[in-house]
Amino acid sequence: MAKSLVFLSLLSAVFAAPFEPRQLDGPKGIDVSHYQGTIDWSSVAANGIKFVFIKATEGTTFLDPNFSENYDGATKVGLIRGGYHFAHPDSSSGATQADYFLAHGGGWTADGITLPGMLDIEYNDDGAECYGLSASAMVSWIKDFSNTYHSKTGRYPIIYSTTDWWTTCTGNSAAFADDNPLFIAHYASSIGTIPAGWPFATFWQYADSGPNPGDQDVFNGDAAGLSKMAKGS
Numbered sequence: 001m002a003k004s005l006v007f008l009s010l011l012s013a014v015f016a017a018p019f020e021p022r023q024l025d026g027p028k029g030i031d032v033s034h035y036q037g038t039i040d041w042s043s044v045a046a047n048g049i050k051f052v053f054i055k056a057t058e059g060t061t062f063l064d065p066n067f068s069e070n071y072d073g074a075t076k077v078g079l080i081r082g083g084y085h086f087a088h089p090d091s092s093s094g095a096t097q098a099d100y101f102l103a104h105g106g107g108w109t110a111d112g113i114t115l116p117g118m119l120d121i122e123y124n125d126d127g128a129e130c131y132g133l134s135a136s137a138m139v140s141w142i143k144d145f146s147n148t149y150h151s152k153t154g155r156y157p158i159i160y161s162t163t164d165w166w167t168t169c170t171g172n173s174a175a176f177a178d179d180n181p182l183f184i185a186h187y188a189s190s191i192g193t194i195p196a197g198w199p200f201a202t203f204w205q206y207a208d209s210g211p212n213p214g215d216q217d218v219f220n221g222d223a224a225g226l227s228k229m230a231k232g233s
Contacts, residue, residue, distance in 0.1 A: 027051060027226050031084065031205065032214035034066040039213050041073035047212055051080040051219065051226060053118050056105035059088035060097055067105050075113070080230050082108070082115030084160065087145070089121070090131035094144030098157075101149070108153045112231045116155040118183060119145055122165050135171035142170070146180060155232060156180045158202070166195040173197075181229075185215075202229075 028048055032039060033055035044052075052074050055064040067083070074081040085101040098106075106117040121142065123129050130138060142159070149157045159176060160183040166172060174197025181202035186192045191204050202220055210216040219226050 026219040026221055027223055028212075029053070029203070029217040029219060030212050030214040031055075031217060032070060034064050036213040037066075039070060039073060041070075041077045041079070044074075044212055045077040045079060049079065049212055050223065051082075051115065051217075052214075053082055053084045053115070053217075054105075055120075056083035056085060056117075057097075057101045058086040059091045060100045061091075062086075063104055071105065080113050080115060080226060082117060082158075084118035084120050087119055087121040088124075088131065089133055089138060089141045090124070090127070094141045094146070095148040098145045098148035098152075102152055106149075108155050108232075110232045112227055115230055116153070116157055116181075116232075117149060118158040118160050119149075120160045122161055122185075129165070130169035133169070135169065135173070138169050139171075139173045139175055142176065146176065150179075158183050160185065160203075160205075161195070162186065163193055163195050170195075183217075 027050035029051035030044070030049055031053040054067055054070045054074065056067045057063055071081060071083070083101070083105040085097065085106055087097060101117060108114050108116045119142070124131050133141065146156055149155070156179040158181045162185050172195055174195075177197030177199075182194060182198045183203040183205065184191060184194055184201040185205040187207055191201060191206075194201050200220060203217055204220065205215050205217050207216040
């Protein structure tokens with residue numbers, strides 16, 4: 001059996017089919033940073049949230065000041081949690097930023113409650129939308145980050161983006177679909193078209209506000225699948 005078919009057959013035991021319009025029956029989650037201020041994690045858990053991605057780093061110069069507080073708070077109430085890194089491909093190599101992320105909260109262990117780190121790569125608010133990189137250079141940068149993270153943890157990072165940015169800035173590359181889970185942001189009644197290569201999105205950020213702090217997310221599967229993803233099985 002070809003590598004890609006083996007990969008898909010293994011995933012089929014964990015993940016559901018591609019998201020249908022407003023299919024929000026999977027475990028709910030949020031992603032947060034210092035912008036949310038102090039979070040009442042007991043209330044978040046009581047509202048049914050099962051997982052959270054917490055901003056840890058940005059580029060190689062920014063540490064989220066609320067990361068430790070948020071990570072500890074989420075852990076104490078029993079949430080599955082992981083860190084995320086906001087990429088700045090114009091400032092340093094992918095490997096350098098992966099190492100920075102790993103050194104400041106982005107690690108992974110097979111404890112069943114830690115999600116692999118997430119690479120947040122999207123439009124640049126402070127300059128060129130693709131950070132001045134060509135599509136091929138952007139793909140190389142992401143590979144550098146991803147391969148470095150994998151070499152240190154044994155897991156490939158989750159890739160968070162929008163289909164629009166991915167198409168514009170990577171040329172809609174399909175180079176990551178075999179290894180990196182996809183976290184797509186799309187605020188609409190359905191998930192819409194996802195980037196090339198991926199047969200489905202593993203996470204969907206479907207709203208930027210809601211009943212819980214931060215962005216509102218859903219996992220494409222069930223609680224057992226989410227737990228398996230944290231364990232790396």
